[in-house]
Amino acid sequence: MTRILPIQQHIPDILTALETSRRAVVQAPPGAGKTTRVPLALLDAPWLTNKKIILLEPRRLAAISCATHMADLLKEKVGQTIGYQIRLDRKIGPNTRIEVITEGIFTRKIQTDPSLEDVGVVIFDEFHERNIHSDLGLALCLETVEVLRPDLCILVMSATMDASAVSKLMNNAPIIISKGKSFVVETIYVPPQDRQKRVVPIEMVCARAIKKAVSETNGDMLVFLPGVKEIKTLYLLLENDLDPSLHIFPLYGNLSLKDQSKAFLPSRKGERKIVIATSIAETSITIEGVKVVIDSGLMRVPCFSSQTGMTRLETLRVSKASADQRRGRSGRTGPGKCYRIWSEYDQQLLKAHTKPEILSVDLTPVVLELAAWGVSDPGQLKWLDPPDKKSFEQAKNLLKTIGALDEQDRITFHGKKMVSAGLHPRLAHMVIKADEKGHGLLACRIAAFLNERDFVRFNKKAVDPDIRLRIEIIEAFATHKKIWQKEFQVNKGILHRIIQTEEKIAKNFNIKPTKTDIEKTGSLLAQAYPDRIAKKKNNKNNTFLMATGKGAFFTGINSVSLNEYIVAVHLDGNLQNAKIFLAVPYSKKNFEQDFCDCFKIVQTCFWDKNAGRVHAKEETIFENLVIRQKSISDIDPEMACDILIREIRKKGLSSFPWPKRLKSLKERAIFLKSTGRFSDLPNLSDKILEQKLTIWLKPFLAGVFSLKQLGEVDFKAAFLSLLTWKHQQIIEKNAPTYIKVPSGSKKPLKYSNEQGLLESPVLEVRLQEMFGLTSTPKIAGLSVPVTLHLLSPAGRPVQITRDLASFWKNTYKNVKKDLMGRYPKHFWPDDPLGAQPTNRVKSKNR
Structure with a gap:
């Protein structure tokens, strides 16, 4: 018997809102049933006229779980009335009415069919997560309604979103609020400190909380940690320290769907499970039997820096909305407990909502999608939060660099091929260019690898960042050859996905199987990451200068760090000096062949401190990298003058040997100016003279390249150019020598x-x-x-x-x-005013 869920009493209101307004917002707490009951209730709506219902889910596992549950409710198999589509997996039949798809799949769908002719309703579920594809999808969907399909219905659902803001964005759409069936959840705050108030690692505090909860509570547990590293650390802490009846299951995005599904299996009688998860378990999916939540209060999110052009993972505090979502997981089926690994004071400091991805991630894919939609200015669409302007412009510039946009910001033919690939524009560009040179399959393999996390785990501290090693392992795995794993371990689940993704990319680009030349890896990645081509700074360490002008380094010597040129693909995003995790050697010969059209030859003048003179060199450069250089004798006189003037300013005019009469004239002019009675005289102080060197001295520096040669300069003529004849007469009259x-x-x-x-x-x-x-x-x-x-x-x-x-x-x-x-021989009169002045010795009697 199907149990009645709280959202079902609001179904009539939702149907009415969609029929009359074509848009609606549903706010309902976790467990209210909105994800599964609302789409099913819409199936028989007469105004839908048998059109499809699209349900968007933020994650693959949520999409599969939701579709499976709805199919079970209809006593059908997935692929009949209910179907789903995620990356690398599709179960949709000819009679499917409800398609549960991930948000990225929807972007491809609406780009292919902007009018969504066979769709009656688009449902954005768990919209509070504010993934970049959900914001983009809603913006595109709203324009479709306004321009092409006024009859298309849009329904936005969440437990903790800002419902009024979403309603306002959708022309004040009706808001339906479900209180849900709430059970009491006791909240316990456990600050991550020991008795001496010293900070304790979050995994250790969670381990203590788990052991406490084991003795104090019943039911299964759900533990939230920021990332895989912390999950594995906690797993090791608990593995041999718990009763055999307690089973631990990790849950994070890069696990295979098979391994993820283990966390959802109900516990057997007399046993309990502990699910250690990232934010993946926060929404959409229900883990039955959970009575206890232990929340670290942390999340790991990608943050893009417009200054470095790179994305780095940052560990941040969750928002109040996310904390409430997590807490609610323990009270879905009965009273629960939530252990929060922070203080009540820290609770007050949490932000209300999580920062949307559109304000913190790389916008290059979004800009390309918008260009394909025909939009160059994001202001043409409706957004809850418009994209960051600086990041948007940076993304445009990158797309122009790789030929996806023209100078008028319109998508090119090359860009259209890229957008249909479903890859990051960098990688799509690489695949297209590689295929033109017969290396398409290798590029597909590289792109598939970069779409996953690194599958190699080294046994020792010294790791090999060489991407070629990974490509060799993928090749061996694909051809069923033995992989030598003495120094490292590989994740075969990820390898399986890489092979699947590689095949899909090759199919999308119509690339036929060919032999791969692994030594072309550097050339191919340089096409995708021209800004991350890097040159070794010197031969004594592992530091490099990237084409952007930023620094990068390896933590130790390895097979890549010994090369003069590399392509640094995965870095930590540090603003000035980034740590390199994955890279590949790039030969100078290939570099010069691949980017010869982008090289520039420039003449550079510089100050030789040791010689005290200006020298010149000719440099072949790529962005901020100097490829070749040689000294030249033909020095640009204009540049030489500017450099010499800069050095004169550094040393100060007072350090130069002014002619005595000229120095006197300068001092007298400054003196008269200081009295305030001679305003017509120019200010000839050292500060002003140094500021105006280009005006009075530069015309006299032709052919002068060193400080020694300054003695040959006609300083008098140069200085007097600042004074008219009248000025000079005023000085001589009023400030005599x-x-x-x-x-x-x-x-x-x-x-x-x-x-x-x-x-x-x-x-x-x-x-x-x-x-x-x-x-x-x-x-x-x-x-x-x-x-x-x-x-x-x-x-x-x-x-x-x-x-x-x-x-x-x-x-x-x-x-x-x-x-x-x-001085008795000198004349010292009693009346000095009446005495004769003298400069000679006189007898006092004379």
């Missing part, structure tokens, strides 16, 4: 000292030469008195003053007494 004192001598004015320019220029003069002068000499339009350094007959300072009148009146008498004692 000397002052004529009462004795008739011409004494120089000093405008600077070791500390720099002086606020008041200094006039050094013997005291006797100033007799008869009543006031301090002034310059700068009689606005600035000079600073007098009055000297003894021996040239030593006896007084510093800017007020000569005050000196004669108040200080001279005391100074005179001292000087008369030290």
